[in-house]
Amino acid sequence: MSQIAIPFSSWLVLGPALLCGAAALTAGLIVLLRPWLARYALARPSARGLHSVPTPQGGGIAVLVATALAAGIGAQCTALLPGDATRLGAVLAAAAVLAVLGLIDDIRPLPALPRLVVQLACMAVGVWMLPEGTRLFGIMPLGLERALLVLAGAWFINLTNFMDGMDWLTVAELVPISCGLAMFWATGLLPVVPGLLALGLLGGLAGYAPFNKPPARLFLGDVGSLPLGFLTAYGLFALGGSSAAGGGALAGAIILPLYYIADSGLTLVGRLRRREAVWTPHRSHFYQVAAQRDGVWSVLGRVGVTNAVLLWLGIVSVVSGFAALGVAALAMAVAVVAFLLLTLSGRGRDASAGP
Template identity: 30%
Template sequence: MVIAMAVVIGFQNSWDISSVLDEFNKPWSVLLGSAVAILVLGLVDDKWTLRGRQKLLAQCVIAMVIVGSGTVLNVVGLMGIDVPLGIFAIPVSVLWLLLCINALNLLDGADGMATTVGIFVSGSLAIVSLLNGNAVLNVVAAFALCGALAGFLIYNRPPASIFLGDAGSMMIGLLVGVLSMWCSHKETTAFAAAPLAILVLPLFDSLAAIVRRRLTGRSIYATDRGHMHHLLNEKFGRAGTLWIVAVACSVSSAAAIASTWLHQPWIAPLGAIAVLAAMVGTRTFGYSEFRLIAGRARHFANSFMVRPQVCETKKHERAVKVQGDGPWQDVWEPLVDFADRQGLASVKIDVNMAWLHESYHATWRSIRLPEPAMQSLVRVPLFVTRGVGEDSERVPIGRIEIIATSSEDSLNRLGDFLEHAGELQTQVEYVVKKIEDLQESRSRKGKKVVDQGVSVPVDNDALAKMS
């Protein structure tokens, strides 16, 4: 990138080279050093696979070094209104860099996707910086990154012969994160809506992953197949995925550029909202996360409408097929019947099988749960067998969680459930086997077969014994 910057500057005879070199001071030195550091971090992760918290800690240190060198967001400007951050300036700046680093890293799961997004993001930031009258070096750096990624895309497009890996994707995220902070109006540190609109696609993917994992009770570091590139690949194929991403980035970037050029701050968020609405509305990406949020919001709203006398007896149920179309309702519905008959406070099932692109989450609970000190809680892990013969292994795929109000009677009911948990595990394995057979059949036929309602022979008699 530095070589590309030097070449571009050399062709600009009208620019004062000495003044440009004067700008290559502490912030730029820190940025280049940080880029090397995160490159090394990515190489270590690609080689030995670091734990999620280890990688996050190293990213935090790198981000804090950059912020400590003076790259800080002091003001956030949205819709023409400037909001001073005050004491929150440093943590918000660090958080922004972490979001950008991980957003581009998470996108790098499909050939050419992170590279394509990086081209649009860096190119748009260069144009916005130019319109805002930023320093020449900022503009040249963004254009240089855009050009480098465009050349790399030749080898990274499907089927890719060279890959970014964590080293490349995290470094791109760091660079666009810093450049987006520098592309604000000249001589200010305000952060407007334009950079947010330009980065809307990778940020949306990251935030959706956080929402999906937090609302299903999974670890924030858990792996799944619910990212944007997974769903787009499944629906449009590898080449189609790049076209969809390119169109979405074009819309959001064009809106950000128009917003800056016309001095109309409302255009940038409008373009970003249009992209997100199209993604969610067509169920291309974000629809399951939207349902999870809507279900949680509806439960919260209903809690204000229920009379105190029925808070513990009135139930709220929601079930979301986060990904896939497995017949999990044949396991879930008997569980709800058991919980209802036994007067339990809550029952929850969460399943996540990344290798099958299957994810299911369902909850049934009282409007008001008993106090934590009065809860009897049982968690039963769910396992399936992968492989055959000596290569087979038992792998966890999720859990069932049951809560009852603590009493001698409730403990007996939970004991009954545990006695028959083996039969329930058998039904879970049967559902997984049915999903595997369906996917194998679809793969053999070379096309997607519409599931016309799979009938899974659930042993209802065994589940009924739990009552």
């Protein structure tokens, strides 16, 4: 198993250094890139986004570069097991391919099928490069499990892309997930490669956040949302199959992104029932409906609080190591997310108003 627990005293130095370095590098690159992005990569108002004026996109380039450099430097300062350097390089290479795909799509939209094929291929690389011994469903044949993970990962890449339609929403979602994954690595519950990537991603998002604060001056673009969704899925799969985390690992890996999964999944089901073309832009996500009704900050506050609760429940599930406690935490997480979706849809408020 590719599992390394570095001394906590060393992590207290390495962790903040990588975090701050990635944040500073991201912010610096954004300042340098923004004039070019404003000229060549403008996101114009559309049926998907909630912004009303053309806004530069492509900030994901800076986030991904900072994530890769932070992870690479961290790997030089950390004891790696055989194969870890190859895993890190292959995962970053797949993320770079997705970034190029996203950059092309940002400038000139691509057909859905070629995008999906590339996403599946990159996710296959990510699944193949999971830490040695990673198993999420022990009773399932390994080949079938890996095939399902590729499909689930491609879906997560796309849901990250589709959900990135409101200022700060991706930050509010991926920061808690990255924080949780980095914490699990620091305590020896997550292998080093996904841990380093999570720490670098956390720093990159911190550097990007001020530019995406409502009203946003910059968006990630597909060049950012596709590889960031990929790296997050990779980390969650590694957590779910981590033997060091015990019986609560899989539940924790589901809990952390549960709001994203629920909002995008239920919206997808609703669009399929209405026989809509699910790959086309729209504003029917729960957060989009609520933002148009209540405003962006109202939605961000509710989503932020919910994700903080999910982070706590995920930590409880993983650290406990008990499957039963993980199931209980997952049930609580489902209830919390259901309440959030109820309020975002407006039904909870209508019900409380009485006849």
